[in-house]
Amino acid sequence: MSTAQWLLMLHVASAFCFVGGSVAAGILNGLALRAGRPSEAAALLRLIRRVLPLIFAGVAGTLVFGIWLWHEQGYSIGAAWIWVSLVLWAVANALGGLGGRLQEHARELAERLAAEGDAPSPELSAALRDPAGLWMSYGAGVATLAILVLMIWRPGS
Amino acid sequence: MTLLAASRPFWPLFVHVLGTMTLFGAVLAAFATALARLPRATFASLLVALPAWVVALGAGHWLEHDEGLGGASPTWLQLGRNVLEPGVLVLLLALAAAWWWRSSGKAVAARATAALSGIYLLLLTVAMLAMSGKWS
Numbered sequence: 410m411s412t413a414q415w416l417l418m419l420h421v422a423s424a425f426c427f428v429g430g431s432v433a434a435g436i437l438n439g440l441a442l443r444a445g446r447p448s449e450a451a452a453l454l455r456l457i458r459r460v461l462p463l464i465f466a467g468v469a470g471t472l473v474f475g476i477w478l479w480h481e482q483g484y485s486i487g488a489a490w491i492w493v494s495l496v497l498w499a500v501a502n503a504l505g506g507l508g509g510r511l512q513e514h515a516r517e518l519a520e521r522l523a524a525e526g527d528a529p530s531p532e533l534s535a536a537l538r539d540p541a542g543l544w545m546s547y548g549a550g551v552a553t554l555a556i557l558v559l560m561i562w563r564p565g566s
Numbered sequence: 567m568t569l570l571a572a573s574r575p576f577w578p579l580f581v582h583v584l585g586t587m588t589l590f591g592a593v594l595a596a597f598a599t600a601l602a603r604l605p606r607a608t609f610a611s612l613l614v615a616l617p618a619w620v621v622a623l624g625a626g627h628w629l630e631h632d633e634g635l636g637g638a639s640p641t642w643l644q645l646g647r648n649v650l651e652p653g654v655l656v657l658l659l660a661l662a663a664a665w666w667w668r669s670s671g672k673a674v675a676a677r678a679t680a681a682l683s684g685i686y687l688l689l690l691t692v693a694m695l696a697m698s699g700k701w702s
Contacts, residue, residue, distance in 0.1 A: 410699060418699030425590055425694050432591025433598065436614055440599075440607045453607060456598045463594075554584075561580050 416478045423470025424560075428553060430464035431505070435546070438512065442537050447522035447530060450537065454516035461509075468502060488566060494559045501552035508545035515539070578629035585622030586694065589615055593687045596660065600680035605671070608679055609664040615657060623650050642696045649693035656686045 410418075434457045444450040472495075479491060515536040522530050592615035599607040626646070630636055635643060660682035667675035695701075 410701075414699055418695055421698035422695060425587055425691075428587040429590035429594055432588050433595040436592060436595040436611055437598070437607075440610055449604070452602060452604060453599070456595075456602055459598060460594065557583065558580065561574075561583065562576055 413478065413481050416474050416481055420471060420474035420478055423467045423474055424557075425467070426463045427467030427471055428557070430460050430467055431550070431553060433460050434464065435550070438546070441515075441519075445529065446527050447519045447533055448527045450533065451516060451519035451523050454512060454519060457512065457516075464505075468498075472498065484566065490559045490562070490564050490566065494556050497552045497556045497559070501549045501556065504545045504549035504552065508542050508549060511536075511539050511542035511545070515542075575629065575632045578625050578632055582622060582625035582629050585618050585620075585625055586690070588618035589622050590687070590690050590694070592618055593657070593660075593683055593690060596664070597680065597683040597687050600664070600676065600683050603676060605664065605668040605676065605679075608683070609661070609668045612657070612661045612664050612683070616661070619650070619654060619657060623654075626650060640700070640702055642699070642701045645696040645701065646693045649689045653686070653689050653693075656682055656689065660686060 437453045437457050437460070441450040441453040444453060475494075479488075484491060515533065518533055518536050522528070522533055592611050596608050596611035596615065599611055630643075660679055663675055663678040663682055666672070667679050
């Protein structure tokens with residue numbers, strides 16, 4: 410395998426960790442929204458923390474191997490699709506991080522309610538359905554999808 | 567960040583990649599919930615994996631057709647086909663084991679679900695590496 414093939418394989422593997430990990434986190438969050446008891450919601454939200462190292466590895470890998478490939482493949486320094494992808498990458502991470510903080514608050518609340526009798530709570534339901542958190546997560550998802558479109562389409566190259 | 571492939575049809579490749587990434591994420595969620603002993607969540611995650619598999623397979627065939635790869639069988643393509651086509655049996659067995667676990671609560675069903683989900687996740691990882699690295 411050539412250097413470019415190795416880099417492409419590692420770049421795509423990182424993208425799978427990033428996007429696949431985000432899909433897994435989204436599924437776990439969606440299941441927590443439908444959980445009957447706080448202990449169940451807490452268990453699902455705790456699992457998201459277990460998936461985070463995979464997402465972080467994917468986030469770092471897409472950037473490092475992507476920039477390396479940019480150099481290796483000899484793409485122009487002014488390639489707009491790459492710069493737009495980098496901006497979207499930063500936006501996706503910022504929104505994902507902010508949304509994650511709100512999720513963390515919901516997890517702490519779920520853990521507390523689970524320890525205090527494990528009864529369904531409108532407060533937990535509201536925290537899990539916080540519109541700001543949901544919009545940030547959707548925004549991160551849309552930005553990630555846009556990066557995937559640009560990586561495959563590569564307009565202008 | 568860079569290209570996934572040069573001079574390839576956009577839509578089939580985009581849908582195929584998106585389908586496989588969703589499949590990977592859903593199986594990952596199933597594996598994590600199975601290890602955490604959450605039967606309902608494991609079953610639900612595996613249910614998400616099924617339509618993702620259909621999308622990945624359909625777009626894969628669309629891509630093969632558009633690129634004229636129907637008769638070709640390099641290692642990377644053969645590996646991808648094997649994991650996606652006969653490999654779905656592992657996914658279906660995991661789904662059946664998760665259903666059994668959810669309805670019976672038996673520990674053996676929990677272990678079978680976790681093992682099958684883990685094996686399918688490993689198969690998907692190998693196929694993804696082979697296809698992106700174009701193993702020959």
